[in-house]
Amino acid sequence: MATTAFVSSGLEFVPNNYTAPLNTANAPEAFHMIQKFLAQSAIGRALVEPAKLSGLQIKAFWETGVYDDGGETGSPSIIFEFEETEYVITAGTIRDALGFPEYPSYTVGMGDEDLIRMMREIGYSGPLTKIGQLKRPFLRKEWSFFFDCITRTFGKKCTNWDAIPTDSLQIGYSLLYDNHFDFARLVLTNLGEKMTENRGVVYFSRFCQLLVSYCVEGVDVVNEDVSCFKLHKRVFSDLINKDVKKGIVGDLLLPASVQQFVDAQVNPQTQAEYQPEPLNTELPPSTTVKPARGGRTKHIGTKPARRSSTEAGVSRPEEMPQKTRLKKRRANRAKSVVETSETETDEETLHQRKRRLVAAHLFGAINVNMDRVSEETEAPASENEEIFDTTVPTQDRVNTETEAPTSKSDDVVEEAVDAATDNGEAEIFEPQGCDMDLGANTSLNSEHFT
Template sequence: MAPKQSTTCSSPSGRVEYAVTNHVAFLDKESVHADFHPLMDFLKISPLSYALTASPTIYAEIVQEMWNTACCSVSQIKLKIKGKSYVITPSVINEALHLPNSCFENLPSDEELSIMLYSIKYASKTSQLGQISRKYLRKEWSYFFDTLTRVFTGKSGGFDAIIKFVQKIAYSLMYNRTIDIGSLLLYEFCFKLGEMGKRSKVIYYARFLMIIANHLCKELSIKDKDDTLQVFVQSKMLFSLLLKNNNNDKVQFVLPKHIRLQLSTRSASPSQINSPSVPVVEVKIESQCETKTSSVYGKRKKTDSDATIVDGDEGNETGMEGYSPQKKNNASTVKSELRRISEDPEMPPGFLKNGVSAGLPSSMEEGKPKSELRFVLEPTVEPSSLETMLPEDRQHLVNAASVLKSRLVARLTNEANNLSTDCKITLANRCYYALHELGDDYTLFRSKVDKLIEQQEELESFLREKESWNDMVIMDRYDEQVMNVSDVTKKVSNAEDKLSKAKTNVGSIKCKREELTVALLKLQEELHEEEERVKILTAEWDRYKEAQSDAEAELRKLDREKEKARVAFKAINDQYNTAKEKCEKLYNKLLQLSRSDKIIAATGEELATGESERDST
């Protein structure tokens, strides 16, 4: 059993811990199976290309400061970079990651997400969008959703689960709906950051944070340039595992229409059409009438014989002597390629064989076209050059374009049941290329052909449903529904009884409500009276409170006077005690002198004198 991979890493200095997430998408076609190439090509040209592949140098000190200082709100994140404050909004995220930043449409609903999963043949229930898993997808779509999950979510494990956030991004890519991915990412950032006081030390979205920092600050001064974080890349082992498991391999791999159009447009883009490497292309129509050869610039070609008459045998063609050897070689090359193209209707859109872009193949029922017109098309016809053409030359181009259009429509109409949708798109793209070379304005024709192909695809879908129709299944469902109706009828009857009882209860409750209303009014009157009484008592209480305050003030005054009297009384008592002591001394002396009359007489005088002093005191 393989050891469990760690979900976090540390910077070389050990000061920063960050999650193994926010990967770079693996888009190297050369090293994986060809089944994955279409979706790889689509991701490369999608609006998410930069966000999928950008691989900046992630400096630990920058992302650590952003993470530690971030303050989240509903619509923005305030943080610091090198001590300077910045505000990150959905618009800033979109600009930094080169995502669409205007003309947003509504986010896809749950019903639309279910339809998307159904269209890519998801092999399980889609009623619970929060429980969608990659194991029920074909290997190509499993890779597609694994890429979006690893790049845009903060998950460091459980990549088999496809959360709704990823489903919405996938829907926007498949159905060409411009949504505000910056708002979705801002919510994910805030969710991972959490409250500042409870924030984890593990940093998430390090790659996106560094991209945003580079976008906001054109010049960053880094103290420790060696302390960098690893940029994680989607593992190449994913493809070998998907090929080994090969889940749902019996389910047809279907690309949505928008992805097919994007891939076909990329393969037949004007940059390829106008490339100098594209050789001279010959479009040839043989007929019973006489035709003339011209260049696309309106100048007549000097030939030994202006007319080219074909009797049905390729060896009897005349008029080729007037072309230069190089153009003869190109014409013969293109002619052989057109034959090979007609035998290879399943060739991918815009595919080039031997450097020559594929033209419109001839009818499958005809071994040789009955009507061809030969023109040597040098560089692409510009609209301005059509005005300088001779009328007859311009008419030849118009006739050639008309024949190409009619042959395409005829084949799409007559062989609709024999051609797959991809083959029809291939044929149409080849025709558009040829019309482009002829200088024809095929915009309206293209829209009608695309609509025809779309209607035929819809018709085939209805036909498949019709062929898979089973009356027995319907009858079984009908019988089951009859039983359900019977059960529902019983339930309705029970519900009616309950409703009748409920109505009776409602009547009684209404009566009680009226009684309670009267009682409430009475209580309100009593409450009003009591409130008035409370006001009166409150006023009376205030008066008593004021009187109490006055009495307390008077009492404090009397306390002070009492204290003064106590002090005076103490002084008088002290004087009394002193006088008493003197009396006692005199009494003692009197007892001593009582034995002697003289002493008594003297003492009597002193006593009289003492008593007079005491009385005065």
């Protein structure tokens, strides 16, 4: 485990590109939450891999690599040579080698206002007048550890670890608010600039090894003369002691994404809610929108197509609501009885007329001549149009000893008619040659129709 600069294969390796201590077994419980959050994040692999380095392979990459920044509109790249074979490294190569996620589009970086808002949300206690002057000691030990891991892994420096560079703030913001920052382009740019600046001083030794191992198939790391730079375990005790010396450090503040992660760890049943939604791979090429003042970067996405009720597993009711049925029946009653559709069958027409007889039976308002019904059922379709007289019966046809019920509403009668018809009581109605004197208290029962 290296902590200071050393020389290997004729090159100087400076303390940079540290391996983050994310093993919770070697850390106090207060840091477990941040350790787990970083381990499962988009930069989780880049923080800890690889475990072994080859000085000769890194030397070949560092000394032969040619960096092209891509100009204003192009894409940066590095071309290096290994065993007389050239390999091209692009941002896509770095995503694959370092385990960064692939997104349809990426944000270049957030503005100062967004970064300042993030620092307020995690409880930064120092002045926020200038982004380039932020210091880790103004953070609680948990968030100080968070930015220490990011800076020591991605920072293109080898000293002054208390300062929080803008690149570290951009990476931290992306992890906390999921704004799809382009980690690969940042790594490619920093590698190329440092490689071009000084061929004799190696930065980002772990990333160099990951790229060589990814590009060159079958190459093994056999020369273990180079060690990864790692943080000592005492980093945890140092951070705890600094918080104690500060006295009042405030509560541990967590952004929403971190709180969701913590809840998922406490209650595994909520893990499904924490999982990000699948990415829409059909997004337009340019999908980044400049955020409003103090807001987060938003991404334009196409809305998913609506699913049918069958696909969604939702069964829709087959019957319409009761009130709708009643209104529909009232509208049908308002139509002239003599106007019958040409497409109706004789059986359907007879069924409708029987329903009207049942309704009249409930009202007790008329004497029904069942012989007439029996005769009309055998009449041709052309004669059926004038079977019933729908005019209101005169008083002499009403049973003087019976009064029509006044306590029942039309809705109740309609429900009773439905019940009689649906239960088959009207269907078994076989007209007989008789006159029925319907009383007010006559109940709707199948025995009245047999």
